[in-house]
Amino acid sequence: MTHNNSPKITMSAPDLTDAERQAVWEVINTPMLSIGPRIQAFEESFRRYTGCQHAIGVNSGTSGLHLCVRAAGVGMGDRVITSPFSFVSSTNVLLFENAVPVFVDVDERTGNLDPVLTAQAAADLAEGGAAAQRWLPRRGAEQSGALKALLAVDVFGQPADYDLLSPIARQHNLKLIEDSCEALGAQYKNRMAGMLGDYGVFAFYPNKQITTGEGGMIVTNDSAAAELMTALRNQGRAPGDTWLSHTYLGYNYRMDEMSAALGTAQMARIEELLVSRQRVADLYNQHLAGLPGIEIPYLAPETTRVSWFVYVIRVARGVDREALAARLAQRGIPVRPYFLPIHLQPYMVERFGYREGDFPITEDLGRRGLALPFSGKMDEEQVAYVCQGLRELL
Numbered sequence: 001m002t003h004n005n006s007p008k009i010t011m012s013a014p015d016l017t018d019a020e021r022q023a024v025w026e027v028i029n030t031p032m033l034s035i036g037p038r039i040q041a042f043e044e045s046f047r048r049y050t051g052c053q054h055a056i057g058v059n060s061g062t063s064g065l066h067l068c069v070r071a072a073g074v075g076m077g078d079r080v081i082t083s084p085f086s087f088v089s090s091t092n093v094l095l096f097e098n099a100v101p102v103f104v105d106v107d108e109r110t111g112n113l114d115p116v117l118t119a120q121a122a123a124d125l126a127e128g129g130a131a132a133q134r135w136l137p138r139r140g141a142e143q144s145g146a147l148k149a150l151l152a153v154d155v156f157g158q159p160a161d162y163d164l165l166s167p168i169a170r171q172h173n174l175k176l177i178e179d180s181c182e183a184l185g186a187q188y189k190n191r192m193a194g195m196l197g198d199y200g201v202f203a204f205y206p207n208k209q210i211t212t213g214e215g216g217m218i219v220t221n222d223s224a225a226a227e228l229m230t231a232l233r234n235q236g237r238a239p240g241d242t243w244l245s246h247t248y249l250g251y252n253y254r255m256d257e258m259s260a261a262l263g264t265a266q267m268a269r270i271e272e273l274l275v276s277r278q279r280v281a282d283l284y285n286q287h288l289a290g291l292p293g294i295e296i297p298y299l300a301p302e303t304t305r306v307s308w309f310v311y312v313i314r315v316a317r318g319v320d321r322e323a324l325a326a327r328l329a330q331r332g333i334p335v336r337p338y339f340l341p342i343h344l345q346p347y348m349v350e351r352f353g354y355r356e357g358d359f360p361i362t363e364d365l366g367r368r369g370l371a372l373p374f375s376g377k378m379d380e381e382q383v384a385y386v387c388q389g390l391r392e393l394l
């Protein structure tokens with residue numbers, strides 16, 4: 001089936017203007033393409049926007065999360081409570097340090113970590129023995145290790161429930177890492193996402209709220225951790241180290257100046273970018289509210305501002321999502337299952353022996369979630385076309 005008069009629709013699209021193009025152009029007319037003034041300006045824009053004391057620009061959200069895991073002192077065999085309903089990198093950064101991710105299932109409305117289960121898991125892991133065992137994977141956790149951190153994810157631009165998670169972290173002396181890679185600009189009880197734990201991370205891949213091509217930003221008020229992470233992103237060079245002396249085992253996680261200039265230009269438009277995304281989400285909500293066979297996104301009362309990253313509907317149990325996706329694709333409407341559970345990814349099954357049924361809510365959301373085309377640049381006609389397609393096919 002071809003629809004010649006259908007609007008052109010992509011899964012996502014960056015929102016860039018001549019200001020961004022000009023900013024990148026200016027950098028490439030200087031010799032300073034890395035470790036220059038642009039990264040400092042980009043970091044300053046995050047200190048201003050989030051109110052954090054330290055902002056550390058890096059070359060991806062994943063590298064930012066990895067540095068937080070290093071700063072939290074997570075090592076071989078250590079345990080970290082986290083969510084199986086996320087993009088894989090929030091778990092992968094634990095595996096980079098040979099730590100054990102301890103998955104806790106999510107709240108079925110928001111897809112964020114369930115605080116009640118999280119409290120239970122932390123208590124049981126602290127107790128050890130059989131109590132701890134029921135939270136650990138079937139294999140791959142034989143080595144003894146300490147429970148060191150809690151890594152929460154702000155799924156789809158909505159913060160997790162930090163007023164319930166923070167006390168758990170405090171009680172068990174855990175570092176609280178906030179994966180805010182999908183939530184730049186979101187607010188939880190009027191507090192900025194990214195600032196709700198010990199360290200927060202944002203990401204700037206082209207489908208995120210702002211983009212630098214590739215990039216990430218760590219925000220924290222912890223000065224010692226910030227100093228360590230700043231050294232680690234730059235091959236382990238501590239303050240005072242020369243170019244060829246390295247206090248720590250570090251990485252090249254630096255963000256280049258072109259990316260930083262692009263990011264600063266995007267941050268100058270952050271409110272406009274968030275408002276355009278809200279406008280598109282509102283259009284979807286209006287068109288889809290009450291449509292039988294799907295649920296539109298749920299927002300918790302604690303979310304005083306959602307920062308729309310993706311627009312994910314849930315198909316009703318019994319609706320064949322894959323068939324629906326295939327027929328939407330025929331009409332030129334790209335859609336994507338979102339998320340596929342981390343514990344069922346092949347490398348996770350192989351390493352830890354996870355099985356279907358281990359995290360039923362995550363798996364249910366994984367079977368029913370469908371991300372619709374979404375960006376702040378979509379117009380009313382495009383949203384209406386997507387929604388019309390859904391209405392006809394359901």
Ligand SMILES: *Cc1c(COP(=O)(O)O)cnc(C)c1O
Binds near residue numbers: 060063089
């Ligand atoms: C985008 C994203 C990241 C980081 O992604 P990068 O591609 O490394 O920048 C991490 N966690 C979540 C939940 C994300 O959505």
